[in-house]
Amino acid sequence: xxxxxxxxDLLSIEDLSxxxxxxxxxxxxxxxxxxxxxxxxxxxxxxxxxxxxTTTALGIMGLVPNPPGRIVNxxxxxxxxxxxxxxxxxxxxxxxxxxxxxxQDPMTSLNPVMTVGEQIAExxxxxxxxxxxxxxxxxxxxxEMVGIPAARSGDYPHQFSGGMKQRVVIAISLxxxxxxxIADEPTTALDVTIQxxxxxxxxxLKTRYNTAMLLITxxxxxxxxxxxxxxxxxxxxxxxxxxxxxxxxxxxHPYTKGLFGSIPDLDLTVGRLKPIKGMMPDPTDPPSGCxxxxxxxxxxxxxxxxxxxxxxxxxxxxxxxxxxxxxxxPLAAQKPLTELNRVQG
Amino acid sequence: MHRFILKRLxxxxxxxxxxxxxxFAIMSFTPGDPAQLILGENAPAEAVAELREEMGLNDPFVLxxxxxxxNAVTGDLGQSYTSGRDxxxxxxxxxxxxxxxxxxGVLIAVVIGIPIGIISATxxxxxxxxxxMIFALLGVSMPNFWLGLMMILLxxxxxxxxxxxxxxxxxxxxxxxxxxxxxxxxxxxxxTRSSMLEVIRQDYIRTARAKGVAENVVINxxxxxxxxxxxxxxxxxxxxxxxxxxxxxxxxFSWPGVxxxxxxxxxxxxxxxxxxxxxxxxxxxxxxxxxxxxxxGFVDPRIKSQYA
Amino acid sequence: xSQEMTLxxxxxxxxxxxxxxxxxxxxxxxxxxxxxxWSRLKRDKMAMLGLVIITIVVLAAIFADFIADxxxxxxxxxxxxxxxxxxxxxxxxxxxxxxxxxxRIIHGTRVSLMVGVLSVAIAIVLGGGLGAVxxxxxxxxxxxxxxxxxxxxAVPSILLAIAIVSALGANLMNLMFAIAISSVPTYARVxxxxxxxxxxQEFIEAARAIGASDFRIIxxxxxxxxxxPVIVQGALGVAGAILSTAGLSFIGLGIQxxxxxxxxxxxxxxxxxxxxxxxxxxxxxxxxxxxxxxxLLGDGLRDALDPRLKH
Numbered sequence: 002x003x004x005x006x007x008x009x010d011l012l013s014i015e016d017l018s019x020x021x022x023x024x025x026x027x028x029x030x031x032x033x034x035x036x037x038x039x040x041x042x043x044x045x046x047x048x049x050x051x052x053x054x055t056t057t058a059l060g061i062m063g064l065v066p067n068p069p070g071r072i073v074n075x076x077x078x079x080x081x082x083x084x085x086x087x088x089x090x091x092x093x094x095x096x097x098x099x100x101x102x103x104x105q106d107p108m109t110s111l112n113p114v115m116t117v118g119e120q121i122a123e124x125x126x127x128x129x130x131x132x133x134x135x136x137x138x139x140x141x142x143x144x145e146m147v148g149i150p151a152a153r154s155g156d157y158p159h160q161f162s163g164g165m166k167q168r169v170v171i172a173i174s175l176x177x178x179x180x181x182x183i184a185d186e187p188t189t190a191l192d193v194t195i196q197x198x199x200x201x202x203x204x205x206l207k208t209r210y211n212t213a214m215l216l217i218t219x220x221x222x223x224x225x226x227x228x229x230x231x232x233x234x235x236x237x238x239x240x241x242x243x244x245x246x247x248x249x250x251x252x253x254h255p256y257t258k259g260l261f262g263s264i265p266d267l268d269l270t271v272g273r274l275k276p277i278k279g280m281m282p283d284p285t286d287p288p289s290g291c292x293x294x295x296x297x298x299x300x301x302x303x304x305x306x307x308x309x310x311x312x313x314x315x316x317x318x319x320x321x322x323x324x325x326x327x328x329x330x331p332l333a334a335q336k337p338l339t340e341l342n343r344v345q346g
Numbered sequence: 347m348h349r350f351i352l353k354r355l356x357x358x359x360x361x362x363x364x365x366x367x368x369x370f371a372i373m374s375f376t377p378g379d380p381a382q383l384i385l386g387e388n389a390p391a392e393a394v395a396e397l398r399e400e401m402g403l404n405d406p407f408v409l410x411x412x413x414x415x416x417n418a419v420t421g422d423l424g425q426s427y428t429s430g431r432d433x434x435x436x437x438x439x440x441x442x443x444x445x446x447x448x449x450x451g452v453l454i455a456v457v458i459g460i461p462i463g464i465i466s467a468t469x470x471x472x473x474x475x476x477x478x479m480i481f482a483l484l485g486v487s488m489p490n491f492w493l494g495l496m497m498i499l500l501x502x503x504x505x506x507x508x509x510x511x512x513x514x515x516x517x518x519x520x521x522x523x524x525x526x527x528x529x530x531x532x533x534x535x536x537x538t539r540s541s542m543l544e545v546i547r548q549d550y551i552r553t554a555r556a557k558g559v560a561e562n563v564v565i566n567x568x569x570x571x572x573x574x575x576x577x578x579x580x581x582x583x584x585x586x587x588x589x590x591x592x593x594x595x596x597x598x599f600s601w602p603g604v605x606x607x608x609x610x611x612x613x614x615x616x617x618x619x620x621x622x623x624x625x626x627x628x629x630x631x632x633x634x635x636x637x638x639x640x641x642x643g644f645v646d647p648r649i650k651s652q653y654a
Numbered sequence: 655x656s657q658e659m660t661l662x663x664x665x666x667x668x669x670x671x672x673x674x675x676x677x678x679x680x681x682x683x684x685x686x687x688x689x690x691x692w693s694r695l696k697r698d699k700m701a702m703l704g705l706v707i708i709t710i711v712v713l714a715a716i717f718a719d720f721i722a723d724x725x726x727x728x729x730x731x732x733x734x735x736x737x738x739x740x741x742x743x744x745x746x747x748x749x750x751x752x753x754x755x756x757x758r759i760i761h762g763t764r765v766s767l768m769v770g771v772l773s774v775a776i777a778i779v780l781g782g783g784l785g786a787v788x789x790x791x792x793x794x795x796x797x798x799x800x801x802x803x804x805x806x807x808a809v810p811s812i813l814l815a816i817a818i819v820s821a822l823g824a825n826l827m828n829l830m831f832a833i834a835i836s837s838v839p840t841y842a843r844v845x846x847x848x849x850x851x852x853x854x855q856e857f858i859e860a861a862r863a864i865g866a867s868d869f870r871i872i873x874x875x876x877x878x879x880x881x882x883p884v885i886v887q888g889a890l891g892v893a894g895a896i897l898s899t900a901g902l903s904f905i906g907l908g909i910q911x912x913x914x915x916x917x918x919x920x921x922x923x924x925x926x927x928x929x930x931x932x933x934x935x936x937x938x939x940x941x942x943x944x945x946x947x948x949x950l951l952g953d954g955l956r957d958a959l960d961p962r963l964k965h
Contacts (some may be wrong), residue, residue, distance in 0.1 A: 064555055097557035104556075109549040113648060114571045124557040157647040173557065364805030375821040483953075487946035489897055491904050492920060492938030495927065499935075503928050590810025594901050598924075609905050612820040624817050628809045 010078070011213050012061070012181055013037040017075030019056050019065055028284045030056040032237040034075070035311075038230075040180070043207070043214040045224035045245070047260070048234030051281050054217045055105075057234075058183045061215075062102055063092045080180065098128040101174035102183040106190045107166035111158040117144070117169045118154030121176055128177045143172040147202060164195035171203060178210055185217045200227065221260065225249065230317075233257050236282055236292040239311075243318030253320035255297045291323070299324060354636050365628045366418065370411050373621050379403075383615060384427050414621075423622035428614045433622040437604055441626075443513060444596070444603035447522055448588040454527030455534050456581060460574075463538025467573075468565055470543065478535060485532025490591070494525040494598035511600035522599045526592065530584040537580045542573040575646050582638030586631035694958040701954020707947035715763040722757030729753070729912040737930040747932040750922055751912075755933065758914035759940050765915045766944065769830050769899045770892040776834035778888060781841025786880070788842065789849030790872060800846070803839040811836035815898055819907045829908050833895050844887050848880040882959040889952035893945045900941050916941050 019031040031053040038044045048054050059065045061077050063084060077084040079100065084092060104110040112120060121140035125131060141151035147168040158166055167187060174182060184203065188196040204227055207214050216227060224231055225245065232242035233256065241254040252258050259277040279296040282288050288295050294304035303323055312325040381397040382389065398404055402413060417424065423433040466475040501521060502510035508517045545551065546569055554568045593605035604623055611619035643650040695701055722728055732752035740747045746755040788799040818832035852858065861871050900917030902908035909915035916937040923933030
């Protein structure tokens, strides 16, 4: 796929900030986020629960629930167009067609009162303007493709197992041959053996259709299996990103190091795992300076005062940490990223 | 499916037996001697004693109850103490009047309640939402017999648009049906709104939006069918309630239905008629609920597969 | 983690010899829980409106005798002043016997509140007890209790109340009893449902594991945890009971004249609708406002007790 790779990014998110406002309290879910993705590429978006991964995905899809959610800043440039500026109707023709999304829990993401065939055929009818009959025919083909007999297209979701339901969801999301597939923890809710099957299926299909994928997960193993690039999220921002090999083998950010430290390594005999101390900061009251400093083993006085800028350490590999800033020039030193849309720090 | 219906019908038997026993036991507390009531206050003591024996009033409670049930299953609910007419016939001649009123009341409630509930839910916290919630709250809080009186005052007494009571023409139906339907409309509005709000938050609605489904289709096709499932229960319950609750409305509008017949019978201590009417209305209520449960199968495929 | 999981959210402590740090952590939680509910309720303007109206109704009931004398004003007939419209002397006019409607409405609050509150209290004790036993012990006992409740539920509650009062005779006690009995199944169901969800939670198992008796578990753990739905149902239940009282009195099965009762006042004024609208209008408005206030408070309590359900 490297041959047909387009030099221009398929998706480029710039300075995206999303907040939720409930009862006068503001939750900073995503803060000045930057990621980019080329055609056919797979980017793993990693982070703990509450890091803002799902909100980022919903932001791309234009599905941030409003109220209480609100996109306060940034651009989501997809194939040269800023999706945030698109009129509603136009955005609707992108969703499910050029960008589609797989949600976390297959048990609840299918409509219980519609047959799976209807649910696949619906997306085809909306975007391809074909007859009802041929959309159902295509729906059956999609079912076969994800490994479900076409004869079951008249069945309802409750008649399928969790893994099978996720296959149906995959069929829906790939039915219109999208350029970008966003998968939000697609295997978390499944049994381990089923996880591998579903992951293989997704990998196989995305290669076949040359679909770019944004894979959201907290499973570093899954990322290693599937992704070309990786971005680590912490408290609504990307703290480290780059080529998967670079990030895994030449980890820069203390948080990423901590993440790897909390995974058991079978080759080494270690007394105990090293969990990261403390908890994710309260997103309604984020800490000053570097968001990670209260938990960081290497934090200095400076870390609580101002926020580090992303530093380019090697080709395409960036991390946000003062320890690196001392060594290299910041990537965007002239761009004041912080305190731009912040009420309090 | 057939087996399910059969099973549910069989389960109805113990419930109805229980209901009749309950009501029979309650009514047996009624003070006064029915024989004396029938023959009048001046009847000779021997005649009263004779009639008591004849009516089986001296038998033990269990025997009298068994007698009542035995007759009831053959459609014999006894004779009215006051008119001497067959209670079953009497109920049946009036039941269509009660049924049409309840049906019309439910129809009004559904036609008003469901659309307003949906609109409120899709525009949560808007002016329309607040307005309809205030009306729904007033509707739930208003005693329907008072609403009936106020409507008579306005539309019959002051404006003279419709008759104030009785059942002479189609126009007689309007006020009783609206009176009966208002409370249910309010309940159905509130239920539809909260059910819809619950469904809109579900993952599969997000999936539909992610597919690029237009918002009105998301609401009308994806959300509505799911949201209506609990509303159907409420509609069924309301229909049953209206059959029973027609007692007050029928009194206000002098409506010749089962409810008013019962109120008259209570005033005259006509126990067989009261007993018959309560058991009859309870049976109808249970059958309506059974019908609603069956209706579920057509709306919710998860339940349909349990029937098989 | 596991220790925290076994904490009873209401009781806030383990049965015996709790670790000191757990008690320290949990104790303030117990007190603040009701404070938090109250602070949420305070923010709900509609619920506060309801509470204010209910307070006024309660005050009217308490001080009724100071506002109007029962013997000389409320029940004494004054035929020369019958069916007078609202005026400075009779704020809401007079009824068919020349009695002051305002004074009768004020005294009527006593009957409505008493029947409303007491019948709901009886229903909660009976229904709640049955529901708790059914839910906690399960099995055959549960089956028997709930089937009997099904029988009660098969009769529309107003019909059941009518049957009871018509058999026992129309007076205050029977009215209260009838309304209480007809709402027993509702509370049995509500309590049973919450007991079923609470019964299998870890803190109950933990209490049982350290040898707490059934009695102790039911009264110290399960009942406090079912309180929220019962409180909400209770507030709405008082509204329903007041409505039933008025309805039964309206058809002559409740409070008997000359005692002032809102529904009976409505019934009395029915014949005079054409000439004296105020006789039916004001008692009805009073009923509606009272019910409305209770519904507002009930809705507010539901949202405050379980914010997750808030729409």
